[in-house]
Amino acid sequence: MTAVSGARLLEVDDLRVEFGRGPDTAHVLNGVGYHVDEGETLAVLGESGSGKSVTAQTIMGILDAPPGRITGGSVRFRGEELLGADPERRRLLRGESMAMIFQDALSALNPVYTVGFQIAEQFRFRRGMSRRDAMVRAAEMLDLVRIPNAQQRVKEYPHQFSGGMRQRAMIAMALALDPELLIADEPTTALDVTVQAQIMELLDEQRRERGMGLILITHDLGVVAEVADRIAVMYAGRIVEHTDATTLYAHPGHPYTRGLMESVPRVDSGAGGVAGAPLRPIPGLPPSLAAIPNGCPFHPRCASAVDVCTDEVPPLREIGPASATQHATEHQAACHFAERFAAEGSDRPSTQEVVSR
Amino acid sequence: MTETAPGLRTAGAAASTGTGPDAEPTGGLWADGWDQLRHRPLFWIASTLIGVLLVMALFPTLFTSVDPQAADLALSGADPSPDAIFGRDLQGHDIYARAIHGAAPTLTVGLLASLGTVVLGSVAGLAAGYVGGWGDSVISRFAEVFAGLPFILGGIVILTTFNKPGQIVGEVRIVTQVVLTIVVLSWPLAMRIMRAAALEAVQQDYVKAARALGAGPWRIVARHILPNTLAPVLVFATIQFGVFIGAEATLSFLGIGLRDPVVSWGVMISEAQERVADIPQALFFPAAFLVVAVLAFVMLGDAVRDAFDPRGR
Numbered sequence: 088m089t090a091v092s093g094a095r096l097l098e099v100d101d102l103r104v105e106f107g108r109g110p111d112t113a114h115v116l117n118g119v120g121y122h123v124d125e126g127e128t129l130a131v132l133g134e135s136g137s138g139k140s141v142t143a144q145t146i147m148g149i150l151d152a153p154p155g156r157i158t159g160g161s162v163r164f165r166g167e168e169l170l171g172a173d174p175e176r177r178r179l180l181r182g183e184s185m186a187m188i189f190q191d192a193l194s195a196l197n198p199v200y201t202v203g204f205q206i207a208e209q210f211r212f213r214r215g216m217s218r219r220d221a222m223v224r225a226a227e228m229l230d231l232v233r234i235p236n237a238q239q240r241v242k243e244y245p246h247q248f249s250g251g252m253r254q255r256a257m258i259a260m261a262l263a264l265d266p267e268l269l270i271a272d273e274p275t276t277a278l279d280v281t282v283q284a285q286i287m288e289l290l291d292e293q294r295r296e297r298g299m300g301l302i303l304i305t306h307d308l309g310v311v312a313e314v315a316d317r318i319a320v321m322y323a324g325r326i327v328e329h330t331d332a333t334t335l336y337a338h339p340g341h342p343y344t345r346g347l348m349e350s351v352p353r354v355d356s357g358a359g360g361v362a363g364a365p366l367r368p369i370p371g372l373p374p375s376l377a378a379i380p381n382g383c384p385f386h387p388r389c390a391s392a393v394d395v396c397t398d399e400v401p402p403l404r405e406i407g408p409a410s411a412t413q414h415a416t417e418h419q420a421a422c423h424f425a426e427r428f429a430a431e432g433s434d435r436p437s438t439q440e441v442v443s444r
Numbered sequence: 445m446t447e448t449a450p451g452l453r454t455a456g457a458a459a460s461t462g463t464g465p466d467a468e469p470t471g472g473l474w475a476d477g478w479d480q481l482r483h484r485p486l487f488w489i490a491s492t493l494i495g496v497l498l499v500m501a502l503f504p505t506l507f508t509s510v511d512p513q514a515a516d517l518a519l520s521g522a523d524p525s526p527d528a529i530f531g532r533d534l535q536g537h538d539i540y541a542r543a544i545h546g547a548a549p550t551l552t553v554g555l556l557a558s559l560g561t562v563v564l565g566s567v568a569g570l571a572a573g574y575v576g577g578w579g580d581s582v583i584s585r586f587a588e589v590f591a592g593l594p595f596i597l598g599g600i601v602i603l604t605t606f607n608k609p610g611q612i613v614g615e616v617r618i619v620t621q622v623v624l625t626i627v628v629l630s631w632p633l634a635m636r637i638m639r640a641a642a643l644e645a646v647q648q649d650y651v652k653a654a655r656a657l658g659a660g661p662w663r664i665v666a667r668h669i670l671p672n673t674l675a676p677v678l679v680f681a682t683i684q685f686g687v688f689i690g691a692e693a694t695l696s697f698l699g700i701g702l703r704d705p706v707v708s709w710g711v712m713i714s715e716a717q718e719r720v721a722d723i724p725q726a727l728f729f730p731a732a733f734l735v736v737a738v739l740a741f742v743m744l745g746d747a748v749r750d751a752f753d754p755r756g757r
Contacts, residue, residue, distance in 0.1 A: 182658030
């Protein structure tokens with residue numbers, strides 16, 4: 088699980104994005120920062136509307152503007168500032184250096200072209216290959232993502248593929264030009280559980296073989312536990328906690344992270360014997376992004392909120408290794424009482440197993 | 445649109461392999477549409493009528509060997525007879541021969557006007573839908589100026605500016621003028637349809653995915669948006685074909701559209717109006733041809749729309 092820390096691939100710093108104008112302006116991103124190194128997997132975790140996808144689209148440069156507006160921050164790819172860079176330069180980076188796959192592969196594939204044609208497009212337009220050569224390469228790509236009978240399937244249309252196959256085809260499309268960074272926006276959400284595992288395995292394997300950085304956007308804790316080197320938890324357009332997977336599961340430092348874990352049903356009755364434990368959903372709804380609460384944005388839903396939480400925005404700060412047994416890794420959380428929560432550990436003893444399994 | 449053609453070919457394959465887990469249509473937009481069309485009697489009736497009209501326009505001599513311009517004043521207003529089965533008009537022309545020869549100019553105007561409207565409207569609509577923002581506003585407001593002109597008034601103003609009523613003009617010139625007049629006054633309709641479809645397509649994930657993989661704006665518009673927006677515009681064009689044939693007849697009837705020496709059904713109706721009581725056949729037969737032609741195209745358009753517009757199902 089420990090990444091061979093390569094060079095810094097992507098750095099996002101204090102990214103701010105707004106949607107709309109006037110009093111209804113939605114503050115979608117409020118200073119998001121994370122980084123991805125070569126060959127590592129960063130998982131971005133959060134509820135719908137927490138800004139995970141908007142961050143990804145801003146990195147890719149495909150944010151719809153208007154209505155979106157980038158009001159601050161920076162995105163650096165291998166040290167090169169992307170925000171404000173020449174649009175043509177950014178376009179050439181897309182596909183070649185960074186690529187993205189989407190949640191619903193059926194709608195992300197054009198219904199009027201064959202799957203092979205859409206993969207071959209990359210080779211034809213970016214590598215100047217002939218139609219015939221590009222189709223051969225497209226079949227190779229389908230084979231690479233383990234689509235059986237690739238020679239035949241390459242001539243079929245997206246609607247003739249099953250859900251898992253479509254996502255594989257989408258991955259083949261994204262990997263065609265061998266990008267250094269792959270952003271997977273909820274790649275398994277639309278799939279059933281057995282297929283989910285296969286797709287995650289495929290992504291993880293491709294990451295290892297190519298040494299590319301992977302940003303995995305998800306709201307599924309189970310998916311994250313197995314493949315992520317580091318996890319960034321997002322809430323209301325901010326990173327509220329950031330650490331490696333082991334630490335996060337054992338010592339969540341933010342009440343929101345803890346809430347996320349407690350709202351996942353468990354069916355395994357291992358040593359911890361937590362199967363059948365009651366679910367504790369997080370009360371309330373995520374805040375409207377046009378009216379984010381003062382102070383800590385999570386305080387209206389937080390059981391431990393006190394006065395300081397409504398007055399002061401807790402910055403994302405280093406809280407240090409939670410216990411002596413942990414190897415010293417960075418662990419940041421945006422809560423006034425993060426150290427206390429982290430020291431308490433998770434009240435679900437078996438979470439450690441999720442990681443070590 | 446060579447890229448969309450394979451969709452039609454897979455209709456059979458998709459149906460036989462039955463890849464879909466449920467009963468939803470699996471052939472894609474074009475294949476499903478064709479499948480729907482094949483089972484509609486309306487489509488076949490309309491197609492047959494249009495086929496006959498096309499043959500009439502392309503090879504009028506198959507139907508008659510009489511020169512439509514041959515006039516014999518001695519036979520003015522003659523009743524139908526084996527010699528001239530529809531009778532003769534005021535000038536002694538054979539009405540049957542003229543009606544047959546009238547198909548070509550009529551259909552030419554309909555075809556060119558539909559084509560022009562669709563091309564101009566689609567380009568403007570695609571630009572408006574893809575660019576969005578102020579570009580969309582400028583194009584939409586500009587289109588509203590033209591959409592606001594009443595068709596007849598606009599037609600009279602434009603055509604009388606170029607020609608005096610009754611003035612004799614060359615065939616090519618008057619056909620071009622009539623076509624351009626119709627296009628100028630009708631393109632906003634096609635533009636609105638294309639704009640709506642493009643706005644919808646731009647939001648689709650496959651457009652976003654294409655952008656995420658580094659496709660440039662031209663490739664996105666040409667390869668990803670256009671093929672997915674074409675169906676509603678083509679349906680519109682088919683229906684408008686019939687409407688434009690009627691529009692041509694209207695302009696001709698007013699004496700500002702096609703005119704002698706061009707023979708079209710509108711021209712024939714226009715010439716017949718003064719002596720309707722004496723020579724009713726001169727009005728009846730071209731009008732019947734006109735009604736059948738307009739009906740055929742509107743019927744075809746209806747059938748195509750039913751097949752391609754999922755909301756109508």
